[in-house]
Amino acid sequence: MIQVRRRSVWSAALVALVAATAGGVAWGLSGSPARSAAQAPTPVDYPGLPHTPVNVSEGGCGAGWSSGRTGLQVFDLRDSSTGNADVQLLEPSSGRVVGEVEGLAAGTSRPLLVRLAAGRYAFRCLLTDTDAVTGPAVPVSGPGSQSEGASGTPGVVPVTQQDLIPAAQAYQKWVAAQLPALLAQVTALQSDVAAGDLGRARADWLTAHLSYERLGAAYGAFGDADAAINAAGHDGTGFHRLEYGLWHGESAASLGAPAARLVQDVRALQRSWSAVQFDPQLLGVRAHEIVENTIEFELTGRTDEGSGSNLRTAQANLEGTAEVLALLRPLLASRLPLGPVDAALSAARAELRSLGGVPLSQVTRAQRELLNARFGALVEELAPVAAVCDERRTS
Template sequence: MRPPLRRPARPAALAAVAAAAAAAAGAAVLLPAGAPAGAPAPPDGLPRTAVEASPGSCGRGWDRPHPGRQVFDVRNTSSDATEVYLTDAATGALLGEIEGLAPGVTRPLQAVLGRGSYAFRCLPDDADAVTGPTVRVAAGPRTGGPAVLPVTVHDLIPPAIAYQARVAAGLDRLTGKVAALRAAVDRGDTAAARSAWLDAHLAYARLGAAYGAFGDLGEAVDGLAEGRPLGVRDPAFTGFHRIEHGLWHGEPAAALRGPVRRLADDVAALRRHWADTRMDPADLGVRAHEITEDTLRLDLSGRTDHGSGSVLDTARARLDGTAEVLGLLRPLLVRRDPGLPGTERWLDRTRRDLDAVRPVRPGGPRPLPGALPAGRRERLEADFGALAERLAAVAAVCDPRRTS
C-alpha cells in the first residue's frame, strides 16, 4: 500500500532552497536554517549573536551587524511558541527560518549576509506577526547567502484551482478508458483488455499530484497487494493492480468481470468526490516531489508490477503529471527558485533516458527495470534521484508562510 505523503519540515525545507540556490550560483556553502531544539552549538568557529524572539523584543540583541557567514542564537523569551524569519528588509526574502521555537528555548540560525538591510520577523502562535528593527550591514560583499521570497496560500490558490480543473478533465477521460476496459473483459477479449488496461492505468498515473487527495478511493483504485494479509488473494486487493494480476496470470475473463465492475464503480465515485473536493493549495509543490520519490522507490524497483511489466510506462506517465504541476507553479518559481532552469533540464533528461529504454511498439516487450543493462538502470535511478532532490527545493519554495 502506498504510504501517506510527507510534508518536509520547515527548517529542512529552507535548507533545500539554500542548497538549490547555492548550486545555481556555483557556491559550495549549504546553509541550514535552524538546528533541532537542544542541539549543541557546532564547533564551527563562526561569530555568534544572541537574539531575542518575542512580540515585544523581536530581534533585540543584534546591535553590532557585520557581513559574512554567522550564527544567530535565537531565544524565545515569550510564553508562546513562535516562528522566526530572518528577512531582507528591502525585498522580504527569507535568508533563514526557525519553525516552532518553544518558550525558553534557544536554537541557532545560520546565514550569510552581504551589504544590505535585514530584520527579524517573529510570528507567535495565535498572534499577529512582529517585525524587529532594521539592521544595516554597510560593508562586505554585495550579496549574501541564498534567499527566497515567501509564498503565501493566496499565491497558491490560482494554480491549485487550475490543477483541480485539469484533474476533473482527466477523470472524465479515465472514466471512458475504464469503460473500454470493461467492454473488452465482458466480451472475453483478453488481448484487447490488456491494451485497454494499460491505456486506463496510464491515464490514472498522469493525474499525478492529485493522488494524495483521493484518500481511500485512491487506494481502492490503485492499491498494491504488498502488505495485505493474503497478498493478491486478499479481498481488499482491488482496482487496477488486481485486474493486472488476473490479465497477466491466466485468470479467465469471466472471473475479472467483478473486479472490473468494482473499478468502474470506484472511478465513478472518485469523479463525483472530486467535484466536491477542495485540494489544499499547499500540496501542489509537495506532491511534485513525492510523486518522483515514489516513482523511484516503487516503480523503478519493480514493486508495483503485477505481471504487465509496464512500470517504465507508468514512470513516464508520472513524469507527465510532475511536468504539469511544475508548469502551473512556474510563474511563482521563476522569481524564487534559481535552480528552476536546472530542474526543468533535468526533467527533460529523465524523460529522454526513460524513453530510450521503453518499448517503441505497442504490445512490444516491456522490460522491468531489473532486466535493464546495469548502466541504463543506474542512470535512470540517478536521474530520478537527482530530480527528486531538485523538486524538494520546489516543495520548500511552495511551502506557504505566514505574512501577518
C-alpha cells in the same frame, strides 16, 4: 503512483536547501534541536563562526543585534515570550526571507546559520495568537551586496495560501477534465473482459492505468478512492487486481467483478471530485513526492503484477510532475532558478524514452544505474520546490 508517503517535506528539503550557506537558493534553516535557556547555543554548535544572541518576543523582536558584518554566521535565537514562535530573517526592502527557524518553543534557544551580503536585514517574529512583529532594520557591511546576491544566501519571498489557491484551483479543474476520458477507458476495459477479449483488455488496461498515473498530485485528495482504484498488490481491487489476472491466465469470468468494481470506483470519483477541498499545499509537496514514489515503487518493480509496464508508468508520473510544475511556474519563476529543475526533468524523461518502455527485467544493470541517477538528481532539484511552496505566515 501509489501509496503516497505522508511526511514533512521540510525535513528532507532542508538537507538540500541548507546548501544556501554555500550560495544556493533557499532559507538557511538550522536543523539543530531546540535548547532550554539553561542550554543556550554556544559557539561550539558551529565552531569558528561568529555568534550573535538575538531575542524573540512581542516587545523585543531582534533585540541584541544592532550591526553586523557580511559572511557566514550564526544567530542564537532565544524565545523569551510565553508561546511558540517562527522567526524569519528578511530583507525589509523586498520582503525576501534569507533565514528561518520554525517552532521555537517558549524559553528555548536555537541557532540560525546564514550567509549575509552587505545590506539591511531585520528579524520578523511570528508568535502564536499574535500579529507578526518586525524588529529594527540592521545594517550589515563588508564585501558583497544584497543586489549582487552571490555573496549571501539569496532571499525568497514567502509563499502564502492565497498565492497557492489559483494554482490549486487550476489543477482541480485539470483533473476534472481528465476524469471523463479515464471513465471511458475503464468502461472499455470492462467491455473487453465481458466479451472475453483478454488480449484487447490488456491493451486497454495499460491505456487506462497510464491515464490514472498522470494524475499524481491528486492522489492525496482522492483518499479512499485511490486505495480502491490503484492500491498495490493483486489481492484487493482496482488496476493491480486486474493486472495480475490479465497477465496470469485468469479467465474472463473471474475478472468480470473486479472490472465492474473499477468502473464503479472511477465513476464515484468523478462524481465526488468537484466537492473535494484540494489543499493548495499539496501541489508543491507532490511535485517532489511523485518522483520519490516513482523511484521507490516503479523503478524497483514493486508494483509490477505481470504487465512489465513500470517504465511506462514512470513516464506517466513524470508527465504528472510536469503538469504540477507548469501550474506552479508563475509562483516559482521569481523565487527559484527553474533551469536546473527543467534540465533534470528532461534528462529523466529522455532516459526513459531511450529504454522504450521495456520491462525492467530487460534493462541492464548499467542502464538501471543511469536511470536511478537521473531520477535521484531530479528529486534533489525538486526538493526546493516543495520547501519554497510551503505556505508561511507573513503577518
